Amino acid sequence: MFENLQAFENRYEELNMKLYDPTVASDRELYAKLMKEHKDISAIVESYRQYKSLLETIRESKEIIAETSDRDFKEMAQQELKEATAALSQTEEDLKLLLLPKDPNDDKNVVMEIRGGAGGEEAALFSSVLFKMYSMYAEKNGWNVEIVGLNETEIGGFKEISFMIDGAGAYSKLKFESGVHRVQRVPETETQGRVHTSTATVAVLPEAEDVDIEINPKDLQIDTFRASGAGGQHINKTSSAIRITHLPTGLVVECQDERSQLKNKDKAMKVLRARLLDQEIQKANAEVAQERKSQVGTGDRSERIRTYNYPQNRVTDHRIGLTLYHLDDILTGEIDEIINSLISAYRAEQLESQE
Structure with a gap:
C-alpha cells in the first residue's frame, strides 16, 4: 500500500518551491489551488516521513x-526496537x-433542511429543538448559520426550516446527520404526563458551486410573491419572496x-443547486449500496438513525x-462524541472494504 508514497513527498517538495515563486504568489487563483493541494497531502507526507x-x-x-x-547497549537497542x-x-x-x-x-458548506414528521405540533416543536442543536454546534465551531426558509407554527415549532451553514469542513462533520430523528418525551400540550413519540427528518446537502451543477436558465420558472409570517410590516407590502421551480425535475x-x-x-439558487447535486450523490450512493450496504453512510432519508429520550436523558x-x-x-450542541464516532465507524468500513 505504501510503495507509491514517495510520489507524495516529491510533489510536496515541488509545491513548497512553487508556493515561494513570486509568479505563483501573484496569481491568487493558482496560489489558492496549490495551497489546498499542499494542505491535503501534508499529513500524508508527515506520516510517511515518520514511517x-x-x-x-x-x-x-x-x-x-x-x-x-x-549487554547494556544491547538492552537499550532492544527497548528502542520494541518502541519503534x-x-x-x-x-x-x-x-x-x-x-x-x-x-x-x-x-x-452545507444546506440543511429539517421537517416535522409524525407527531403533528410536537414534531414541529422537535424540529425547532434540532435546529437549535445544530445552530449551537455550528457556533462552537465558528461557523455561520443563515436561515433560507421557515414555516413556523403558532406555538413556535417549525413545520420545516432550511438553513445554510458556512464553515470549513462543515459537510465532513454533518453529512451523517441525514435521516429520521425520533424523540420520546412528554409534549408541552400533554396534560396527563404521557410520553409521546414524534419524528423529524433531517437532510444535509453539500453546497454546490456553478462548476458542480450547470443550470440552464430556460429550465427555471421564477415567481415572486408577498412573504408571510413574522418579520414586520414590509412583508405584506412588497413581493420580495421568491419561488423557483426547476422544470426538468419539479424541484421547488x-x-x-x-x-x-x-x-x-441568490439564496434560493444556492438551495436549488445543493438539491440537484444531492440528487446526483444519492443516485451514486444507491449504485454503490447495491454492491455493499454501508452501516453509516447510506444517506437513506427514510432511515431512523437516532432516538432522543427525554425521561432517561438518553440519546x-x-x-x-x-x-x-x-x-x-447534546441538545446544546455538544454532539462531537456522536459525530466523531460515526466518522470512525465509516472509516473502519472503508478500511474493511479495501482489505
Whole structure:
C-alpha cells in the first residue's frame, strides 16, 4: 500500500518551491489551488516521513543487537526496537486512514433542511429543538448559520426550516446527520404526563458551486410573491419572496427570509443547486449500496438513525449502537462524541472494504 508514497513527498517538495515563486504568489487563483493541494497531502507526507524514520530506527537497532557484545547497549537497542515497532504499527494504521478515498464534498458548506414528521405540533416543536442543536454546534465551531426558509407554527415549532451553514469542513462533520430523528418525551400540550413519540427528518446537502451543477436558465420558472409570517410590516407590502421551480425535475425552492428580492433569489439558487447535486450523490450512493450496504453512510432519508429520550436523558444512534446519557448537553450542541464516532465507524468500513 505504501510503495507509491514517495510520489507524495516529491510533489510536496515541488509545491513548497512553487508556493515561494513570486509568479505563483501573484496569481491568487493558482496560489489558492496549490495551497489546498499542499494542505491535503501534508499529513500524508508527515506520516510517511515518520514511517521511513521508524524503519531506519528498526534497522539500526537490529544491527546493534546482532553485532554488539555490550549487554547494556544491547538492552537499550532492544527497548528502542520494541518502541519503534509499536510506533511503526500505529503509523501504518494512520497512513491507511490518510490514504482512504476522500469525499470531494467534505470541505464544502452545507444546506440543511429539517421537517416535522409524525407527531403533528410536537414534531414541529422537535424540529425547532434540532435546529437549535445544530445552530449551537455550528457556533462552537465558528461557523455561520443563515436561515433560507421557515414555516413556523403558532406555538413556535417549525413545520420545516432550511438553513445554510458556512464553515470549513462543515459537510465532513454533518453529512451523517441525514435521516429520521425520533424523540420520546412528554409534549408541552400533554396534560396527563404521557410520553409521546414524534419524528423529524433531517437532510444535509453539500453546497454546490456553478462548476458542480450547470443550470440552464430556460429550465427555471421564477415567481415572486408577498412573504408571510413574522418579520414586520414590509412583508405584506412588497413581493420580495421568491419561488423557483426547476422544470426538468419539479424541484421547488422558496425563500422569503430577506427583504431584498435579489438576496432571496441568490439564496434560493444556492438551495436549488445543493438539491440537484444531492440528487446526483444519492443516485451514486444507491449504485454503490447495491454492491455493499454501508452501516453509516447510506444517506437513506427514510432511515431512523437516532432516538432522543427525554425521561432517561438518553440519546441512541441506531446505526453504530452508541448510547449516551447526557441528552441535555447534546441538545446544546455538544454532539462531537456522536459525530466523531460515526466518522470512525465509516472509516473502519472503508478500511474493511479495501482489505
